[in-house]
Amino acid sequence: MTEPKLIYETIVTTRRADGEAHVVPLGIRKEGQIIVLAPFRPSSTLDNVLRERCAVVNFTDDVQIFAGCLTGRFNWPTLPAAKVNCPRLADSLAHSELELISVEENEQRPRLLCRAVATETHAPFQGFNRAQAAVLEACILVSRLHMLPEKKIRSEIDYLTIAVDKTAGPREQQAWRWLMEKIDTFFSARLGETT
DSSP: OOOOOOOEEEEEEOTTSSOOEEEEEEEEEEEEEEEEEOOOOHHHHHHHHHHHSEEEEEEOOHHHHHHHHHOOOOOEEEEEEESSSEETTTOOEEEEEEEEEEEEOOOOOOOEEEEEEEEOOOOOOOOHHHHHHHEEEHHHHHHHHTOHHHHHHHHHHHHHHHHHHHHHHHHHHHHHHHHHHHHHHHHHHHHHOOO
């Protein structure tokens, strides 16, 4: 039996050509000691990693950052990384600084094979509540709005809303509002195109 390829939901920071931070949610895979980034083309993250040959994987329980990036809110506080020419999130629980070691080319989604050259822990992980997990699932749905039927999106959101209503704190509530606004705006615009 083959081992499942786990995907870890993280925030990846890279350095843009103008030196500014580029902050995005990105699922990563670990294959032994290798960390694999696989952004779809076109991608600023892909361009930045290929140019700078580095990135930082940030581990955070602040789902506002995930939801914020998916709804056009990219200005999260960063600090310089210790060993790579790249920023890291200022408020991450931990981060790993990566160097690009090779690229597996693919027309749609190249695999960037990286190794960690530094890893730091900044705060303890205290566990996720159900609302945080629900927000992350909603983030994935929002990233696929152009691919999934509205009925499926709305059905899954209805189920996820239960966890948000029962367990969300202020950060999760704000993140949820941002995502719901994005979904409503997207489908309202689509409806306008068909009338």
